[in-house]
Amino acid sequence: AWYFExxxxxxxxxxxxxITLVPVFGILCSAWFLGEALHISxxxxxxxxxxxxxxxxxxxxAV
Known part of the structure; x- marks a missing residue:
C-alpha cells in the first residue's frame, strides 16, 4: 500500500x-541485523x- 501511495x-x-535503494537497504539490514560481512564490492x-x-x-x- 505504501508503494502505491x-x-x-x-x-x-x-x-x-x-527502487534502486531496495538492494542498498537489504545489504545494510543484513549487515546490521544478521551480522553479515560487508565486502568492499x-x-x-x-x-x-x-x-x-x-x-x-x-x-x-538543474533543468
Missing amino acids: GVKTLGAGSAAAY LVAGCLAAVGGLALMQYGRR
Missing part, C-alpha cells in the same frame, strides 16, 4: 528511481546506487 505522490519516474555498489540516484535528482532540479 508513493507512486501516486512522486509519480512513476521518481518512484522507479527509488557491496559498499561500492551501494555508493554507486546512491550516487546515481543523487545525480539523477540533481539533473532534474
Whole structure:
C-alpha cells in the first residue's frame, strides 16, 4: 500500500528511481541485523546506487 501511495505522490519516474535503494537497504539490514560481512564490492555498489540516484535528482532540479 505504501508503494502505491508513493507512486501516486512522486509519480512513476521518481518512484522507479527509488527502487534502486531496495538492494542498498537489504545489504545494510543484513549487515546490521544478521551480522553479515560487508565486502568492499557491496559498499561500492551501494555508493554507486546512491550516487546515481543523487545525480539523477540533481539533473532534474538543474533543468
